[in-house]
Amino acid sequence: MKLLDFFKRGGSAPVARERLQVLLAYERNNRNQPDLVAVLREEIIAVIAKHVQINQDDVKITMDRGATTSTLEIDIHIPNAGIKASAAI
Amino acid sequence: MGKVVVVTSGKGGVGKTTSTAALGAVLAQSGKKVVLIDFDVGLRNLDLVMGAERRVVFDLVNVTQGQAKLSQALIRDKRVESLFLLPASQTRDKDALTEEGVASVINTLREKFDYVLCDSPAGIERGAQLAMRFADEAVIVTNPEVSSVRDSDRIIGLLDSKTLKAEQGETVTKHVLVTRYDAGRAARGEMLSIADVLEILSVPLLGIIPENQGVLRASNVGSPVTLDEPTNAAARAYADAARRLQGDDVPMVTPVEKKGLLNRLLGRRVA
Numbered sequence: 001m002k003l004l005d006f007f008k009r010g011g012s013a014p015v016a017r018e019r020l021q022v023l024l025a026y027e028r029n030n031r032n033q034p035d036l037v038a039v040l041r042e043e044i045i046a047v048i049a050k051h052v053q054i055n056q057d058d059v060k061i062t063m064d065r066g067a068t069t070s071t072l073e074i075d076i077h078i079p080n081a082g083i084k085a086s087a088a089i
Numbered sequence: 090m091g092k093v094v095v096v097t098s099g100k101g102g103v104g105k106t107t108s109t110a111a112l113g114a115v116l117a118q119s120g121k122k123v124v125l126i127d128f129d130v131g132l133r134n135l136d137l138v139m140g141a142e143r144r145v146v147f148d149l150v151n152v153t154q155g156q157a158k159l160s161q162a163l164i165r166d167k168r169v170e171s172l173f174l175l176p177a178s179q180t181r182d183k184d185a186l187t188e189e190g191v192a193s194v195i196n197t198l199r200e201k202f203d204y205v206l207c208d209s210p211a212g213i214e215r216g217a218q219l220a221m222r223f224a225d226e227a228v229i230v231t232n233p234e235v236s237s238v239r240d241s242d243r244i245i246g247l248l249d250s251k252t253l254k255a256e257q258g259e260t261v262t263k264h265v266l267v268t269r270y271d272a273g274r275a276a277r278g279e280m281l282s283i284a285d286v287l288e289i290l291s292v293p294l295l296g297i298i299p300e301n302q303g304v305l306r307a308s309n310v311g312s313p314v315t316l317d318e319p320t321n322a323a324a325r326a327y328a329d330a331a332r333r334l335q336g337d338d339v340p341m342v343t344p345v346e347k348k349g350l351l352n353r354l355l356g357r358r359v360a
Contacts, residue, residue, distance in 0.1 A: 011277055013275070013280055014278065016235050019235065024239065024289060
């Protein structure tokens, strides 16, 4: 197997070239846009804060970039006291 | 009015300082008045590569802050009469530079010199942005290697958005200078080829500097390679690049692998 690999091993430059092309296409598209996650985070916090008291540090937003779809994960810890206080209003 | 050219790359260690010294020396030898400015405040090295490290009295920060006159800080090269160096400060940090201070220094130098070459620090932060801020042209030094090409692409984005020219709706003329090119490895598909780099970056090519032992020898003795060993392959490639920078039409020669005598006699080809 190792010996076969040795003979089959062509140059790695085509791999480098392809990886760069894919990466740079993505980076160029995103270069002049504001950080999407930061914008989302700010607006999501604003919406939640209208209704419940939350600590900004308890809001975790992550984005996983996949090949065809990406996942936006929002994890917010709301203290029970915050919900009660808001519900009373 | 002289031309302001920034030598930049994003990534460190690709040859910005070596290239600034080599290009500047050839331009000066051809009769142009040239000044090299080291923008790497805190980590200056252009003085060392130029062999002027013991002659530094005042620096760029002193001049921008009014502690010294420009004429006091400029160091005249001992080999080429029309070549000058404005060193960076070694003791201050890069926040010591202000945009107004840099603007004033560059505007004064541009009146007196044909070429103002700005040796950028690595990175994309303030220091690098100030080095490119007032540039008319940019030499983007790139190694045929993924991280260097990626960083060059990032720098191209900054040249198109953060420079004074870009903000005024004009463009900084960009050139790619490929350094440390190994013809043999490129031929074997082990290294990105010149065509690959140019296609990815879509910026015209200024020159191809082959990997060459003379470059290290020259920096060891504190001389631009173009003055130390003018006949060596890297020096000749720098000389051609400098002529292209002046607008001359010099045919581009892609370095080819040197074959050993035995291989040549046997007519062997590298697969």
